Amino acid sequence: MSETLVSAPAGRRRERFLLLPPSLVELTLVRFREFWREPEAVFWVFIFPILLAAGLGIAFESRPAERLRIAASDVALAQRLAIEPSLTVEVMTPAAAEQALRRGRILLYASRDAAGALRLRYDENVAEARAARLLAERAAERAAGARELVPVAEDVVREPGSRYIDFLIPGLLGLNLMGSGMWGIGFAIVDARRKKLLKRLLASPMSRTEYLLSFLLSRLALLLVEVFALLGFGVWIFGVPVRGALWELLAICVLASLTFTSLGLLIASRARTIEAASGLMNFVMLPMWVFSGVFFSSERFPDAMQPFIRLLPLTAVNEALRRNMLEGAPLVSLGPQAAVIASWLVISFITALRLFRWR
């Protein structure tokens, strides 16, 4: 009963995996198990981005150009404007038109003033209303006998790469890399510290480097699944282009993931409660949700803010992903973005190791 008592190290039976030390393999397996056995985490990492892409993709799908709805003060004017095929014109009293304008039912109201001049009422902040104004003007000129000076041939662009979904998928990919990278390590470490599991591990001969390494290894493995799930969905359902080299795209994802994992480690380096860590996470992530060009271009913010916005890691990641996927830009041309991402990686990793508390 007691011959087999002192047996060979556990690694001999499990055969060395990729020549990694058995303890590192076990630690990494633990990361996977803890992840897969947490259904909420699986949802947020894999399912949520796809649902979000599907929802936004459908809402902003490119449709054939719609006719613009406007109104006129009398039947004669309405008939004149209606010679423009892109306009749908109805007749309204000024009071009714005022209400319809406010509610967005019509984009523009055409009437005549006492001198018989054409009067157009519209909201100049609305792009479609400005378009309606140009069309109404042109229709009025044509009706008044003005000749078309230049014949125009139409060349409508509806090519993959310039639609909203094409803009969105790289942004969501970046967002997902940030979320899963930061939460993945941050939550697990703070939870282990809170439960005094970190301290218990410290009392064993576990290598601290291997412990931190296990997070990176599991992150990289999950990253592949995560990237291909979202990317595959975008390409398959919406025909989103991937014009750059796939391995270069993956390289960007790996670098981004390492950076966000380091940021997560930094946030988790001292926090003792999940609440404290969540607060810090949101404090760091929220500005990037807004400024880093996930759902709309970051160029919409004032020029004064641009230098700051460009220094955010997610801005650089999104920019690099979009340049690769939509423009087919080679990795070598993405130097500035790579520099921003790598700087964040180095600074946050070194700071995290300095600050990290095992207890």
Next chain:
Amino acid sequence: MSLRPAKIRALAAPLGPPTLLVRALRKAYRDVVAVDGIDLEVWPGECFGLLGPNGAGKTTTIEICEGLLEPDGGTVELLGLTWAGHAAELRQRLGVQLQDTQLSEKLTVEETVRLFRSFYRRGPSVEEVIRMVQLEEKRKARVGALSGGQKQRLAMACALVGDPDLLFLDEPTTGLDPQARLQLWELISRLKCEGRTVILTTHYMEEAERLCDRVGIIDRGRIIALGTPAELVGRLGAGHVVEFAVDGAQPALAPAELERIEGVVAARRVDSSYQLRVGELHRTVPALLEELRRRGLAVTELRTHSASLADVFVALTGRHLRDE
């Protein structure tokens, strides 16, 4: 199921170097002195208990020994090695169970043991360790689904995976129900029989009496008594304890007066009752009752028990050692 041949313990003058040697240990947290000059030796094959109330400095002492805390002063030597010089070697040779560690709830028993096993160069197989702590039936169960006693036995398994030369157990049975406590005591007794050196902390006198070869009673960061449980109880000079209380409205009795009663070795007031250490119950109890009757005092409580470590603590500190 012995892991190593039982060693013959030298009861008198032990030979060879001690397994644990602590000298003039000090540790303060801000203005609170947690450990105030502790000296200890623990010998190979011995089960040593640090006994004291909560906040006495037990955990701080044991965590310094485990290399988890830096002392402010003093030295610690384990197996002839120091933390400064041989941390990696010591980690391999020590088994540690900390107070209230929560192991990952999503892992199974087997996965948890396998993880800890992977850190050690040598030791029993995963299956073996699970058998030692009697969790075979729970091998595939998630840690989150285990009872308190099972979780504690799993923690013991994690401490045993490296076949340790020295085992630290910090309050191994705190918060467990009586049956689970009994099971754990059996497990620790078996480990003792295998000749392992065990150092445990507890605030349960019964636990120390039952498991420990030698006990150090610790209070306010100092060791106030050291010896085998029998020696410590013997030092009371009386085999029994009589506790009684009288009607609260009565004027207090002076301990000196009580000590004049036949057979009373020592008397003291503890909280609202009186405690007498006596040699022979059959002589003292009638004499005591007679004395109280003579004074016209109404007895509201009267208890007697054989002297135990709990009485040693009361005798030394004037305070009860209570479970909090």
